[in-house]
Amino acid sequence: METIVLITGGSSGIGAATAVLLANSGMKVYAGSRRGTSPVTHKGIVPITLDVNDEEALKAAVDKIVAEEGRLDAVICNAGNGIYGPVEYTSEKDARAQFETCFFGSLKTIHACLPVFRAQGHGRIITITSVMAVLQLPFQVYYSSAKAALLALTEGLRMELKGTGIQCCSILPGDVATEFTQVRKNTAPDGTPYDARIRKNLQKIEKDELGGMKPEVIGKAVLKQLRKKKMSVRVIPRIDYKAVGLLTRILPESWKLALINSLYS
Numbered sequence: 001m002e003t004i005v006l007i008t009g010g011s012s013g014i015g016a017a018t019a020v021l022l023a024n025s026g027m028k029v030y031a032g033s034r035r036g037t038s039p040v041t042h043k044g045i046v047p048i049t050l051d052v053n054d055e056e057a058l059k060a061a062v063d064k065i066v067a068e069e070g071r072l073d074a075v076i077c078n079a080g081n082g083i084y085g086p087v088e089y090t091s092e093k094d095a096r097a098q099f100e101t102c103f104f105g106s107l108k109t110i111h112a113c114l115p116v117f118r119a120q121g122h123g124r125i126i127t128i129t130s131v132m133a134v135l136q137l138p139f140q141v142y143y144s145s146a147k148a149a150l151l152a153l154t155e156g157l158r159m160e161l162k163g164t165g166i167q168c169c170s171i172l173p174g175d176v177a178t179e180f181t182q183v184r185k186n187t188a189p190d191g192t193p194y195d196a197r198i199r200k201n202l203q204k205i206e207k208d209e210l211g212g213m214k215p216e217v218i219g220k221a222v223l224k225q226l227r228k229k230k231m232s233v234r235v236i237p238r239i240d241y242k243a244v245g246l247l248t249r250i251l252p253e254s255w256k257l258a259l260i261n262s263l264y265s
């Protein structure tokens with residue numbers, strides 16, 4: 001039987017590449033985004049217009065899928081964006097907006113799907129977080145915090161849903177070359193005491209992202225989890241980022257922060 005999947009953030013980057021990989025493997029993918037487009041035309045991909053901050057739009061999308069397919073097997077909470085700037089000079093409004101999309105947007109998406117999953121007795125929830133959920137970088141603290149919160153939500157929910165047939169998994173990408181870098185909002189005004197460090201930091205993160213993994217690497221990790229009988233808890237794609245994830249667990253915190261600070265600011 002065809003697997004029916006809803007992915008948010010399907011109009012570009014990781015979401016678009018994942019939609020293509022899943023559709024090529026025989027799944028039917030509803031790809032939601034504010035643009036409501038897919039960069040490729042594929043009979044297995046149905047673009048849907050939705051904003052993950054809009055509960056009504058999410059519910060309408062899930063209702064449409066269930067009306068057309070009779071079920072929904074999996075949701076990939078991928079929509080997201082980043083802000084950039086020092087904590088001291090970033091407004092609370094900008095910080096809240098970061099959480100709205102990256103944390104509450106995924107929460108709203110999960111809430112829209114859970115009643116269907118529970119009624120069916122099965123469903124898979126995959127959140128796309130980031131290695132920055134476990135490794136905080138200076139000047140991207142709100143992004144890290146929102147992704148850390150989403151990782152905690154995914155893992156807590158996995159425990160709560162034990163025995164329901166609903167599984168949860170988070171995928172933590174490292175640097176991926178997508179529109180994410182261009183779309184990132186800079187919240188730092190010029191002329192703060194951080195200017196020189198911010199310039200060094202921005203150069204490094206933009207170089208790392210633009211030279212980063214192809215989004216298909218993350219799509220393959222999603223596909224692998226959807227095919228597994230029991231999904232993993234956390235997946236960090238690619239060996240070098242896995243090693244980074246391991247280091248965050250074994251290094252003393254003070255060493256870890258000193259190392260990151262020397263590399264990034």
Ligand SMILES: NC(=O)c1ccc[n+]([C@@H]2O[C@H](COP(=O)([O-])OP(=O)(O)OC[C@H]3O[C@@H](n4cnc5c(N)ncnc54)[C@H](OP(=O)(O)O)[C@@H]3O)[C@@H](O)[C@H]2O)c1
Pocket residue numbers: 008009010011012013014015032033034035036050051052053078079080081082101105128129130131172173174175176177178179180181183209212215
């Ligand atoms: N690129 C990286 O290095 C990297 C690393 C780790 C994690 N990630 C995470 O991976 C996910 C995908 O990012 P990406 O790299 O593929 O960036 P991207 O190319 O900018 O894609 C972001 C996607 O999210 C959608 N989106 C943003 N806000 C939305 C909203 N309010 N409602 C619905 N859709 C929304 C965008 O579509 P519309 O603009 O059409 O709405 C777009 O399809 C994000 O959660 C990001 O945090 C990225």
